[in-house]
Amino acid sequence: MLSKHSRGDGHTDPYADFWAPDPTDGTWRDHLADLAELFAPRVNGPQRLSFAAAVLSLILVTAFLSVHTAPRAEAAPAAPVAPAESLDSLLERADKLSEEYRGELRDMEAVLEEAEAAKERADATRKEVDEAREQVRYLAVATYTSNGLDPALSILLDPNPQEIIDTVSIVDHLSHTNNDKISYLLEAMERDEKAQANAEEKLEEAEADLEELEERRWEVRRLIAKYPVQEMTPPDNLTPRTRQMRDLIIEKFGRNDENGGVGCYRPNGGWVVGEHPKGRACDFMVNAHGQMPTPEQQAHGQAIADWAVEHAEDLGIMYVIWRQEIWDIRRNDGWRRMADRGSITENHYDHVHISMF
Template sequence: MAVASRADRLRGLVRTISAATLAVALLTTGAPAQAAPKPTVKQLKKELAALQKESDKLITDYYSSRIAQQKAEKSEKSAREKLAAAQAVYDRESAELRAMAVAQYISGDSGQIAMLTSDRDPTSLLNRMALNQHLVTLQQSRLRGYAQVRDTHQQAKDEADARAKELTQTVDELEKRKKKAEKQIDRIKEKIDQLYIGPGVRRPDGTWVPQLPGGADNITPRMRLVRQLIKERFGVPNGIGCYRAIQDGGEHPLGRACDFMLSRGGAMPSGAEVARGNEIAEWAIKNSKRLGIMYIIYRQRIWHARTGSWRTMSDRGGTTANHYDHPHISVY
């Protein structure tokens, strides 16, 4: 999930936390045996406003870093292209220079002094010397050109190395800013979580008085709130199943349970979806007391609010039956 979209959704959540949240808080604090939430809604909203302001600054810094990265990528690509072109010229010139040296060695040319002291015809010698001088001039020109090609190639290589180093530094800086922004967004989410408290009456021992299901979805207000918060925070793109009429001894027919699907058709979820399921389960444990969550089942394990720990369950014979493709959450 991109940082910008997550932040936009959080801004919307902050703006909408008003009448509905206050109503829930007032109903809860006014109910018997229910202590007022701490910190208060007013305090949480003040903290949220400060966090949101800092979050906006972090997101702006993050996008500035993204722009810098894009510029660095273009510079690095251009430098690599220049280096490739210089490398091609350098290789061609090197090959021609080697061929020239080999040809001179094979010809066995003994030099102009030896030519003048030989018994050959003077005219022929002068013509040969003129030709030899012309070849020497060509060699010198070739060598000067080669030196320029060599220097250009080295410059291109140095520039490419510098741009690659610059790009690496920019990417590292971008990742740091991204993580910092994401941590800030997580802090905002935690503050938003604290604004909500499970509706209904909580007993002195920490358990909750049961609620009747209602509405078109046939679930309790407490379960509806948990479903809403998980959907807003984690997405759950593969669907959420709650009420089932089948009397199986669980909370589904009572409207007190939901399954948050990580895949479809009984398929084993991807690694990313397994991680999403872990995050949902961890969030539910963290918020269990405030929201009235009774137990969580995920990946053939069960966590219960009574014990506060996970234990392994017996094999029920399938991916879905063993809850490998979804976390199950039940409320009191």
């Protein structure tokens, strides 16, 4: 019989136990058989144990059997505690919270647009004020430096005083006009700055509301993830726990359809990875052609893998496979290298695989 880690070719597979079922405790019959083998005579081996040792072994076996066969008061398993809320109710709450969240998000985006528009108006008005002020300064200089004399003296000394009077009148009119324009622009700019300040204040309130709402969403998500019995349901043949994980990743990172999109349920689970037919696994593609991802595609996959590890406990994620490495929440030992399966896709270089409990 091959050992647990043996591949049958004389080499040891350090990852075989990951795919093997968890070991179970032996029954009392197994332990008794082991003891019988221990004390049985061996060919070309050590002689049979002494009579005293045999008696001792019989005593030990008898004691062992009495312990394992005697009824215990606490042997009856406790009745499972029913969840306080049904799964359908949790899912309905999650949908309502998501709808509320999307509404709050739309409101916040509207406030953000309002703040940006007010800032742009204020900046444009400020530019007009600066231009008008520059014109006033230019006209003032022109008024008092004409011919290097004060305008009153210029009228007396210039051979054509009417021309000077006309020029001064025009300059004075333009100065007053620009000053009026400046006053109007300053008032408009003040209004826009107040609008921007109000929008930014509303934005802070909206962000606080979103944070509070998001925390409520995560409370419901955790309850859904921990719900004990979850069956595959239409229309996508996924468990609610898996569907929740998939939708959250799509919400945060997009479907990425141009690079292969997202695939979850399929009748054939593929080599070793068997959660797809159970509706408990999804693949998030980063390259649709079975080629080594570009740096940008790799960064996208890495972001998904990191996010999945970060939220594994909250969402009921069992393990993540990415770039020929596996992270398993049951082992608590970080990312581990996996054996080469022969291709970019089978080694999970072109997609992130996430399996759920």
